[in-house]
Every structure is written in structure tokens, then in C-alpha cells.
Amino acid sequence: MASRMVGVAAFGAAIVFAGAALTDDAPKLTELSPGGADACFGRVYDAAHLKAHAHQKVARIFFYYGHDPVSRPNEEPATMSDAAYNGFLTTTVRGAKKPEWAAGWCNKEDPSDKASGIRCGMECDRTLASLKVDNKGRLILSNLQPDVYLDAGAEEDLGKAEYNKQALGSEDDNFKLDPMPAETCKAEFARIDPIDPALGDPLRVRLKPDQPFCFGRDYDDAHLKSHPDQLTRSIRVFRGPVELASFAASGDTANWPDGADIAVSVTTRQKGAKVTQTYSCQGEADQWRCAASSKMSDFSCDISQREIFLKRGANGTMMLANPNNAVAVVDLCSKAAEGKTKSDDKVYRLQPMPQSACAP
Template identity: 85%
Template sequence: MASRMVGGAALGSALFISGAALAEDALKLTELSPNGADACFGRVYDAAHLKAHSHQKVARIFFYYGHDPVSRPNEEPSTLGDAAYNGFLTTTVRGAKKPEWAAGWCNKEDPGDKASGIHCGMECDRTLASLKVDDKGRLILSDLQPDVYLDAGAEEGLGKAKYNEQALGSEDDNFRLDPMPAATCKAEFARIDPIDPALGAPLRERLKPDQPFCYGRDYDAEHLKSHPDQVTQSIRVFRGPIELASFAASGDAANWPDGADIAVSVTTRQKGAKVTQTYSCQGEADQWRCSASSKMSDFACDISQKEIFLKRGASATVMLANPNSALAIVDLCSKAAGGKTKSDDKIYRLNPMPQSACTP
């Protein structure tokens, strides 16, 4: 499947400058928002309409003009959202469980002409949609491209059959959307990536850039007996004085957790010796992606491709994923460490511990 374009993704510097400039006019399209507030338009098609329009895939469509309704508190630094986009589109096709979405920036096609239409552009000089409001306040959305959610050039890469399967239908254009409360659009966009209340606050809020933390687990004999392929006897994930000082010297709190160092100490039941490895992390959707670093490392080779992933778990726990032998349960420089982890040392549920439990 071709990779989908993600609205609100990091932009190139030129695009960001353009988006930031456009943000100054974010809510000045009075046709869409007469009072300057966020504006919502949408439509949900009933079974009779869809039966009569067999080539229309879209069953639900909403357009939101204003501040980012998609981004939620997650692990990525939330620095570009409002600066880059002011138009947000989400559609749900027949049979889909949740929507897809795209974002762009909307402006008058001719700023000097009050009667001019509105054009919403996307990155790579693509069109998100053309907009106008009729005399009843309904939004007419046109020029919606079939590949709006696909990468540029997807038709060539996918082939005609796959492209037609993933693209929108031939009747998915010229939508007439009714004005709705802003909360209605926000609720619709929330369907894209629902929040699980059991997980609590994201790690980037729970773990502060200037505060230490310690998570870990010690496995007892009963657990190890029932998991004979598990090498790890004890594990700690922490930020202590060294990691805090490193971030204070070169980190950017506004982009937390990007650039955050964490240390992972592991004791294996075969060797019984504790090995510590440092990782440098960045926020990525709902997780921290952490690459092995030479800092505080017991290994001298290039191990930057060795990665672990941190996610928030239920009841204040932290989940650590080690899919590619990225923990120091083996020599990270050895060829044997280059394959997939073939043991029970793949996923750890770690509990909060006092800082003293992570003291080297």
C-alpha cells in the first residue's frame, strides 16, 4: 500500500516560512468565518443517497477552517500545527471504521477581488480543494483530487487497479456541506486517533525535561521459569544527573522529548553483570523512538541503528519495545545482534520506581 500523506507533518524550511506567513491570515476569510472563529462544515450521506451514487465512496465529509483540530497531546512536539495549516478535511468512505484526513492552507485566489474563490493548497504544489459559500451559507467544496490521501505519483507506483481501490471515487467531488458547530468537526476529527483514557497523560507531559525518572522491573524465579527464553533478569530505564545535564546544555524544551537522552541498564541471568546503554530519543506519534548512542556506552562500534521504543502504558506504567535486539542483552556490535530478537526480551512493562533504584 502506498504511504498516506499525513496532515500536519514536518515541513521543509521554505514551506514552513510560507505557512507561518499565511497563518497571520488564518481566520480572515470572512466567507467561511464571518466572526473570525473556527468554522465547521459537514455532511453525512444516508443509504438512499449512496445507493443512487454508486461511484461515490465518501459517506461522511467534514471541512474545518481554523486551528488544528487533529493534533492531540501525544509524543511529538506540537510546534508546527497552527503555523502551517488553516484548512482541514476529513472523509470516511463506505465501510471504513475511521476517517482519513489531509490539511492545507486556504486563501483567496485573487486577494484583490472580493468575489474571488478560495483555494486550499497542500505541500508539493498540490490542491486540497476549492471553496465557495452559497447564499444559504453552505460550503461548496470542489476540485477534490482522487489521490488527496495518497503520495504524489501513487498511480504509477501502485498500478491502476490498486490505485482505483485506494483513491476516492469518480463522484467524490462538488460536495455541498452544511454549517455546523465547531465541536461537531472536532468530534469527527477525534475519530481519527481516539484517545485511550486508561493510558493517562502522554510521556512528554508525564516526564519533564528537567526532572529525573526511573522505571524498571525485577523478574522473580517463577516468572523466569515460565519464560525460559527471556534473558533479562532486571531492567531499568532512567534519566539521571548525566542525562539531565546533557539536555540542559544542548536540548530545546519547546521540542521535548526530541534530543532527550535516556539510559537503560540490564542485568542478564546468564552473566549476572549490569550493562548500561544510552539512547537518544525523539517523539514519534504515540511513542518515543530512541536510537542507541555512544554516550555511556559499553560498545565502541556504530550502533546508531539500534533502536528501542517507549510508550505509555496503563496504570502509570511505561512499555519498552525491543524488536531488533536493541538492548544490551548481547554485544550490540556483534553480528549475532543484527537479527530480530528471538527471545522473550521484546516487550517490557515497566513500573515507576524511586530514583535510588536506578542509581548506577
């Protein structure tokens, strides 16, 4: 199924627009930003307008030109590059609780022609929108594609009915947006993924390259009775002496957590069998993406595509997830792992524990 190209990271599901926005020394489009500052344009449609335009799904629309109004410190430190995005679009359709958004690079269609229009391009040679500022300073936003928030080829993948449901409407184009304070756009983009103060620092800050950690959870009989398909009785996620030594020997602290090894031990409810699997991690948006490693298993098997994701949870907890195949409860290089390893063991909320609780 085609996925929406949103800017919110989820456990291995979302496609993230990475990188920072417009660099401070990059040339500005003076039509959008005469003084060189970040510029905001927007419009909120009232009930009368929407009633008169039955095929317009968009109820709120904002365009921001300048520095990234969406991203915030996470597992992947912000970087500046000449190829960074400088145009950001967010729309909220009728009945939606929060906006969707997309980003692109905005440049003159013909740099040699002062009267040339502006095109904002996206990944895969797609167009985000065409822009023009009228004599009243309003932004005319056109050429907005119905599938701007969908993957390329979504119509074929989804089928016509589902595509029409997820795509924008036939009247969602040629928007006339009023200039607004930059803070108005920032507040609108903040609605996409509100900051939860309870989450605290990202894992790359909370967990240090040279320090061990241990997170885990033990499930009692009452929980297991209410989750009959869950195989996990207890779980531990940790970095101990072996993992610390591995990173000290070959890791790069400047790129932490890329290359960090972690170990995951799972004790099942079936005869108390315990399985420990090593994973190698890298920072990706607001999570760690960790691929199964052969360091503690038979090197003859290919387990590089078996992944888990770590994400900060509220109040110092850690979320661990494998939404595709569940967390491994067998040695991933054993014959038992040749088939499906699915169970009701996909998402865990883990508490910090003393290192002794993660001892082999």
C-alpha cells in the same frame, strides 16, 4: 509500502501534521468565515444515496476552517506560525470504524480577484481541495484527489489493485456540504483518536528534566515459555546521575525532552547477559523518538539510525517500542550487531520502579 498521511501518531509509523492551526491575527477568508470565527461544513449520506452511487466510498465528510480541531497537548508543544494549517478535511468511508483526515493551507487562487476560488494546498505541492461557497451558504468541495490520504507515488508503490482499495472512489468529489456548528466538526474530528483519560499527562510533563526516573519489567518463566522468540528476561529504562548531568550541561529545558539522554538495560534469557545502550531523545507528536548514542560504546560505529520510541501508557505505565528491528539485546557497536538484531522484543509495557531497581 506507501503509508497513509494520517494525523495519528504511532510508534514511528505515522506522519503527523504538526503545528497549530490558523493564527488569531492571520487574515480570514470571509467566504468561509464571514464573522471571523471557525467554520464547519459537513454531510452524512444516507443508505439510499450510497446505494444510488456505487462508486462513492465516502459516507461522512466534514470540512473545518480555523483552529486545529485534531491536535491536543502531547510531547510536542503546540506552536503558532504563519505557515500553520487552517483547513481540515475528514472523511469516513463505508464500513470504516473511524475517519481519516488531512490538513492544508487555504488561500484565494487569485488574491486580487474577489470572485476567485479557494485552493487548499498540502505538503509537497499537493492539493487538498478546491472550495467555493454557493448562494445558500453551502460549501462546494471539489478537486479532491483519490490519494489524498496516501503518500505521493502511492499508486506505483502499492500496485493498481491495492491502490484502488486504499484510495477514494471515482465518485468521491464535488461534495456539497451544509454549514454546521463548529462543535459538530470538533466532535467528528474527535472520533479519529479518542482521548483516553487513563493515559494522563504526556511524558514531557510527567517526567521532569532534572529528576531521575526508572521504568522496567521482569518476565517470569511462564511468560517466556509462551513467548519462545523473546530474548528479554528483564528490561530497565532510566535516567540516572550520568544522564541528568549530561542534560544539565548542554540541554535546554525550554525544549524538553529534546536532547534528553536515556539508558536502556536489557538482561537476556541466554546466560543472563546484560546490555546497556544509551539513546538521545526528542519529542515527536505523542511520543519520544530516541536514537542510539555512542556515549557508552565504541565511537567508530554508526548507530544513529537505530531508534526506539517511548510513549505514555495507561495508568502511569510507559510503552517502549522498536517496531522495525526490536530493542537491542547486543551492544550496537559490537560485531554481533552487524547483522539483524530482530527478535520478539519489539513492544514493552513498563511499570514505574524505584531508582534503585535501575542502579548499574
